[in-house]
Amino acid sequence: MNWFYATKDQTQAGPVDEATLANLISTGTITPQTLVWKQGMASWQPYAAVFMPPSQTATAPVVGAGLLQCAECGQTFPPEQLISLAGRNVCASCKPVAVQKFQEGVVSFGSPVDPEALWQKVQQRGFDFTISSVLTRTWEMWKGNFWPCLGVTILGYLILVGSGQIPFLGILAIALVQPQIMAGLYWYFVRQFRGESATINDSFAGFRRGYGQQAIYMLIFFAICLGAVIAIAIPTAFVIPLMSGGSDGGSVIGISVISIAVLIGVAAIWYFMICWILTPLLILDKGMKATAAMKLSRRVISLRFWKVMGLFLVLGLISIVGILALFIGVFLTLPLFFASVARLYEDAFSDQAR
Secondary structure, three states, X not given: OOEEEEOOOOOEEXXXXXXXXXXXXXXXXXXXXXXXXXXXXXXXEEHHHHHOOHHHOOOOOOOEOOEEEOOOOOOXXXXXXXXXXOOEEEEOOOHHHHHHHHHHOOOOOOOOOOHHHHHHHHHHHOOOOXXXXXXXXXXXXXXXXHHHHHHHHHHHHHHHHHHOXXXXXXXXXXXXXXXXXXXXXXXXXHXXXXXXXXXXXXXXXXXXXXXXXXXXXXXXXXXXXXXXXXHHHHHHHHHHHHHHOXXXXXXXXXXXXXXXXXXXXXXXXXXXXXXXXXXXXXXHHHOOOHHHHHHHHHHHHHHOHHHHHHHHHHHHHHHHHHHHXXXXXXXXXXXXXXXXXXXXXXXXXXXXOO
16 A cells, blocks of 8 residues: 655655555654555544554643644644644644645635634733844745745735726725735735745635625724714814914914814824734634724734834835835835735734744
């Protein structure tokens, strides 16, 4: 009977017969935790589960005391020995199989995560970064996957812009297309940072998971923006007649009132945009409801609000430079924005971020 096994560099090897398989474990090429498979098996299994009697199988420590369980083989490991694949903890030996299942659609995303439990985990571990480290790590990732990252981002951007230009239907795109594309672009870069096989299909993941929740989130944010505009419009409507009176005092008061209203409105929009920036990924990756994801994102970002604001100011300056560079430069800065948000998300919630 021919067997296949997962190598240490996370590729599939084989086929080999049982005698060769036994020789490989004696030489250390295969360990009791190495995944093996043959035709007729429902799924890949650790070598120990297939060939070794229970008395010889190394007993795994009980989950707890900082140990986490691999979603594939069931073994427990320290967090640093696991990777996160679509919200599922997977050991290095199981990664090839888990990635294959994910790509084939056998496994998509993990079960919904408890927001409170995740918040407590972030508090225990802490959330900190420097703007330079985020930009440096983002650039290093992008540099190694330059053209795929650029191509996926441009495609997503064209869909974002194009969907809003459809006559009569463009307003619907605010909830039914654009937030899902944004989430997918973030997700694409999260998978790049996790060392997973990210494809253009990942940029449309927002249509496969949490579609309605992404729409709800965007509608809430749109309502906040609309409220801010109204907050600006109401005092403006009252002071314009005062300004039209022609007196210098009336003009000064009117300009002051309008300026304050504009500042408050813009500040409110800016504040919520920053605080909720991780919401699309929490909905997509963790399976959260929109309101729970918004609350958790605000909690986490509030831990380092001014640093996050500084990061976005730097990204804004880079975008301005891109626009000045005959506008072509904006296409080169767009991936930097989406990837930086993905990097923040990983720094906040990934056990392997630091």
